[in-house]
Amino acid sequence: MSMNLRLLRYFTETVDAGSATKAATQLHVTQPVLSRQLRQLEQDLGLALFERQGHRLRLTQAGEQFLPLARNLLRQADEVRRAASSIASGHLDQLHLAVPTTTLNDVLAPFLATLHPHDPVPIVRQLDPRGADAALHSGADLAIVPRPPARHLASRPLAVLPIWAQVRPDDQRAPGGTIGLADLVERPLLLLTEDFRPRQLLDEAVHAAGLSYRETIDCTNARVAQALAAAGRGVAVVSDDPRFDLVPLALPGLRLHLYAAWDPRHHAATTLAELADRLAGFCVERYGPGVIPQPTETVVTTTSAH
Known part of the structure; x- marks a missing residue:
């Protein structure tokens, strides 16, 4: 019929x-x-x-x-x-973004607030845990990922953000500014679950140092980890900006890399590249030049649109 x-x-x-x-x-x-x-x-x-x-x-x-x-x-x-x-x-009316929750609140949402009326309308979804390829295949225009995207994708390094050990202001370590892994693992820790990149990086560093955790509580959300830390349940290890008056302690050597990835054959590939550049610039404005990725820190390449 x-x-x-x-x-x-x-x-x-x-x-x-x-x-x-x-x-x-x-x-x-x-x-x-x-x-x-x-x-x-x-x-x-x-x-x-x-x-x-x-x-x-x-x-x-x-x-x-x-x-x-x-x-x-x-x-x-x-x-x-x-x-x-x-x-x-070649115009983009809607921008479908795939983003990890660890960067949604502090990086992407504030960036979206800077968009202009003529920019595409953003539609945000949770990043597919399988990475950029899976996210783009499922309909995302632009994926924000914490690992280098595959070389067949167009991509741009966005920022290198610190992973923090966040403690209450009355914690004896609060004025210190940094904390080593050996000291950290002896504390009760509020960690994101193992599917989050900050947790994976911490696990890798602890294993490489031959250390092990003494006491941990797994959290599926960084804000929950921070709230529990503010309640005195332990140290929150997250990449999010501090909340609930928590004091961030730097973990030397632990940094979260962010990349933007898109299909180089996308009809609006030029627009996506411009938005990725603007997002990278926003990260520098928000966090300072220390978050700019160094050439030696990434091998990601950008492919021109066909």
Whole structure:
């Protein structure tokens, strides 16, 4: 069964107008033409959509059930047209971002607040734990990732952020500024779960130093870890900005690298590259020049769009 979108639009316009006469006027057709088109739709569908009482049309039960389906199909058709227009022009109306939760609150959300009215509308989703490729294949335009993206992707290093051991202001280490791994593992620790990159980096460093944790509590959210630290339950080890009056202690050598990645064949690859540059610049404005990635710290390359 073929589906004529024009006939569907005649159907929904007639329902919204309340009468065939009003609908015909709004659609710039004569009423006999509109009536023939509605009957053609009913014939194509094999459904009686209206009960006809003279010039009045009333939806049948089948018509009421079909109406939301018709509206949804027309809405999807409009979205397809807009997407095709955007692709043809190289313009991006919506920006689908895949972001790890460890950078959403402190890096990405503040950056989104700086976007201009003419920028694409951002739609944020959780980063696929499998990385940039999986995120882009699932529909993201731009992925923010804590590992170097594959070389076949276009990419840009964004920032190198510290991982902190955050303690209460009354902690004896609070004025110290730094804490070594040997001292850290002897404290009760509030750690992110093992699927978070800051936790992975900490585990790797502890293992490499031949150390082990004395007491840990796993948290699935950095803010929860910080809240528990503020409540005196331990030291929160996170990459997030300090909250709840916590004091950050630097962990020498532990840093979180962030990269932006996108498909070089994307129709708006130039726009994505510009947004990645702006995000990198925002990180420097927010945290200072110390977060700028050094050339020796990354082997990521940017591929030009085809």
